[in-house]
Amino acid sequence: xxxxxxxxxxxxxxxxxxxxxxxxxxxxxxxxxxxxxxxxxxxxxxxxxxxxxxxxxxxxxxxxxxxxxxxxxxxxxxxxxxxxxxxxxxxxxxxxxxxxxxxxxxxxxxxxxxxxxxxxxxxxxxxxxxxxxxxxxxxxxxxxxxxxxxxxxxxxxxxxxxxxxxxxxxxxxxxxxxxxxxxxxxxxxxxxx
Numbered sequence: 605x606x607x608x609x610x611x612x613x614x615x616x617x618x619x620x621x622x623x624x625x626x627x628x629x630x631x632x633x634x635x636x637x638x639x640x641x642x643x644x645x646x647x648x649x650x651x652x653x654x655x656x657x658x659x660x661x662x663x664x665x666x667x668x669x670x671x672x673x674x675x676x677x678x679x680x681x682x683x684x685x686x687x688x689x690x691x692x693x694x695x696x697x698x699x700x701x702x703x704x705x706x707x708x709x710x711x712x713x714x715x716x717x718x719x720x721x722x723x724x725x726x727x728x729x730x731x732x733x734x735x736x737x738x739x740x741x742x743x744x745x746x747x748x749x750x751x752x753x754x755x756x757x758x759x760x761x762x763x764x765x766x767x768x769x770x771x772x773x774x775x776x777x778x779x780x781x782x783x784x785x786x787x788x789x790x791x792x793x794x795x796x797x
Contacts, residue, residue, distance in 0.1 A: 611657035614721035662705030664754030680732030692716025708779030724771035738765035
């Protein structure tokens with residue numbers, strides 16, 4: 605397990621390889637479809653320092669309001685491919701070092717990871733309540749009223765938030781490797797080879 609303290613340097617990110625298991629500590633920000641569209645259309649400065657050399661997490665959390673603070677009840681990953689049209693540009697614009705979600709992303713994002721020195725981290729789907737335990741504090745929430753709970757950008761402090769590098773800054777994609785191997789097996793099973 606490789607411990608990663610956020611914010612994180614490009615050098616450290618470029619040392620990671622597909623298959624590396626990582627544990628995140630520090631501040632990261634959630635963001636889904638509405639947030640990604642807003643970041644591209646309006647290029648807001650309010651989030652630049654939060655995202656610089658950090659991670660954006662594709663997550664629509666379940667949160668509870670307790671006294672004067674928020675608590676994550678569930679923090680499962682959202683399917684990332686929906687952000688493919690935006691992600692490479694957002695990585696470059698906001699100097700991100702990581703994108704986290706589930707399912708991987710496409711060739712445009714893979715190229716963006718390589719160009720900017722970032723990785724895609726795969727979080728385990730179906731473990732939302734376990735992942736929420738790694739969220740130690742909600743530091744802020746951006747655009748809550750405008751976007752709603754799942755689409756707002758939650759600024760969270762995490763400890764021992766575990767994930768796997770499934771796309772690295774060297775152009776490697778675990779998702780592509782698995783897809784190609786599965787296609788080969790399927791073709792053999794169907795006698796197409």
